[in-house]
Amino acid sequence: MSNRGIFIDRKSPVPLHRQLESALRAAILSGTLLPGERVLSSRDLQTHLGLGRNTVLDALDQLTAEGYLVTRRGVGTFVAPGVQKLTKPRPRSRTVKITPSETALSFLSSHVLAQTVDRVAPFRPGVPAFDAFPSRQFKRSFDVAAWTPQLLDYTGALGHEPLRAAIARRLRQTRGIVCAPGQVLITAGAQFAFSLIAQVMLNGHDTAIVEDPGYSNIRATLQASGANVVPATVDECGIKVASFQRRRAKLVYITPAHQYPTGAVLSLERRFALLDWAARHDAWIVEDDYDSEFVYTDHVQPALQGLDDAERVIYVGTFSKVLSPAIRVAYIVVPRSLCHVFEAAQEVVGGAPSTILQAALATFMENGDLGRHITKMRKKYDERRHLVSVALAELAGSNFHVDDSRTGLHLVAHLPESIRDADFTKRAAARGIVAPALSSYFYGKPTMNGVVIGYAATPASQIKSAVAALVSAL
Template sequence: MARRSRPVLAGLGPIPLDRGAEGPLYQQLYKALRQAILDGRMKPGARMLATRVAAQEWAVSRNTVVTAYEQLLTEGYVTGRVGAGTYVATALPDPPPIGSADGTGGTRGVSLSRRGAALATPFHPCTPAKRPFSLGIPDPEGFPFALWSKLLAQPWRVGGRSLAVSADPLGYPPLRAVIADYLRAMRAVRCEPEQVVILSGAQQALALMAQLLLDPGDPVWMEDPGWPGTRSALAGAGARIVPVPVDGEGIDVAEGERRAPDARMALVTPSHQFPLGVTMSLRRRAALLDWAVARDAWIVEDDYDSEFRYAGPPLAALQGLDEAGRVLYIGSFSKVMFPTLRLGYLVVPPDLVDAVCAGRRHFDGGTSVVPQAALHRFIAEEHFASHLRAMRALYAERRDALLDALRRHIEPVTRIDGGEAGLHVVAHLDERHRDVEVAARAARLGLSCPPLSGYYAEPTAANGLVLGFAAHPAETLAAAVRGLAGVFAASP
């Protein structure tokens, strides 16, 4: 008897999936589908297989297919509506670079190194900023761009020729000085201007520290759940990532010591853990510092969203408790001001300053000096403090509007975490709804609701949605919550 031919997916035959490869399986499926769309093997307007049928076709979980479809949807390769199916987009986004085999930047016929392959893997789907609930996106409408344009012009009028010829690889000295003053006063950070390094943002700071302080194979603690970009920076340095659980007190130091007592580094977000929003307790901070001293290890403190705290007094940084010079402190202006500013800072112990300076010269020579000069004036003339106060009040109103709408309209939300600080909350769901499937259906309505489970490196029972609130006014957030409520109402 002749065998039945296997079903095809919008003109695409079976996809080989390597279950032994590093990284999540959904990324392999996503890349294969995207390449088939770009190659024209999956025609514009063609209907995709239903997620259940596709899961059977490739012997993977439905969640794997849903997550792959969601990434295609958020990047504009497919379109869809709840209950109407998913289709290949008729107008595709910009194609990957010429010569790219899979959209990661690698060239056909060229083998990447293991670290190169890790860096070439997209660590997070690109989400349009205009989508409600988008994460980490401040509201640009509140920024004083007219003032900023004047500040950008001033350096050229005052000292343009000197700025055009040479620059300190560690950053514009006056800016480093005002940042040191700000951190001492507002975050209780122990630092002098000479310890402050200006970079393009937190991601570059992570990558630089990983390259300078880690050898391939070195074990590194990483919070689980955590930001995928941190994992990318570590993988690019060849580190062995050790996921360490996070509970209500922050990273579980005892569990980290059990899993990898000889780790060379721990990356933490103690003031506002991403994505859970918890604050590391004083007991855990002391234990982490004791471990670092005993093991001659480094702690990288990403002071994520520390400027936006809505309840209680400001929290002191972990670095301020460090008397042994084991903490590297990272901060960024991208969320406080606007994302394309691309300016952040790194505070290093005095013994590391020369090594970091040499590393900056080796990698990129330093950061463009003109926006640094403008930022110096913006801080020194107290425009920064004024802007921060205004945006904190605005975001508090939007947070309140989102929390109120969630409590009134979405009955499956069992608990909401993270609202005391930052630009997002976590809405935990009851067991009737799986976050990956809810997120995929919400994406078809133009809502960006990353599933909480997607931020875990290890299998988890966590089930929730991570919802940003900063980029949209209260009425838009309320309407988006009503749309999300419709997603739950339409669930099987």
């Protein structure tokens, strides 16, 4: 192949290997590069594009990991033969007109589930390191925002414009997401975003599909809107799309980057199958990208939203994991056809968080503090993850089988059948350790027996003794 339209912009803030990766991915998806076709050798790509060896190898490795390329040792690198199957049925144009009908708007939730959580115990999943919050840098941004008189007024329902622009920019660079700032809507946490989505999209007779096992709060939110909530099985490749291929539903909720709680990454094949399903059934995909910034390998799967030509994905991101849940700021990337509906709904429910806080976050992002904090935390969490795995192997031996997940803020440890996970969880709680039972995340009959261990919020110095306390519950 020639370098067919691969254009590298050296002035762009997007790293060169990411640019090459996106260009090759786009060439494959658009059919410019055909299944089975040989890709230029890494040396030729270096020469033609004037790139360094590692840059080219990083891009090729990433696309191989995502399933777009296959390497035959000693022969070369080729576009994966199966890619045709994945790309063919998708519409090419990004301009799809979808006008939601009046009946797409739903009733307010009738109830919410009360939950009690232990705030301090080691291994609580779903929380970042409170001991590493970048207080000094955040205070600096907050001080500027707090004394800006223009910020004291009411703000538009979508949220503070500079924050929306900073989020759109970051999502493009780190998650491959294509959106304008006008599509970004700021909410008081992802949980609020899900409520808003349920209120806007669902009526009592609608069906909503959720992952099983999955995030119990989303189930509660969807049920509260009166929808018929249907579980779909999850395996090591993520949600089993085939299990609901022929089923009509209004929306499906998924955590493709790091399935909650199993940690599975949704395979490329299923990503396309899901997008196909949504386009065929006129359904929406709610993509919850809650902790995707934390990947401890070089192979980051871009967000599903970036693959979605038909604009069926409603993307939700949050600052709860990258910074703190106390910030209570999250965002929805709304498909263009739904922007006016979401804006009007947000106006009614008044769900945007404090403008001062939003402005502080915008400054914190613009001056690079957020990016630096995430880079630092990635190292810290990787270390904590490693320490937990090593301590479990040393202290629990074969009693735990720990999944080798290199993503997110928690890991899953499977127990032998002779130990019921719910009983184990109770014994661990009596020792001051939070280790939720895997079975408690199931909607239907549990098919997994184990515990979820959140490693992010436990300081490295406490990990070994906390693992010892956990293991003593065996």
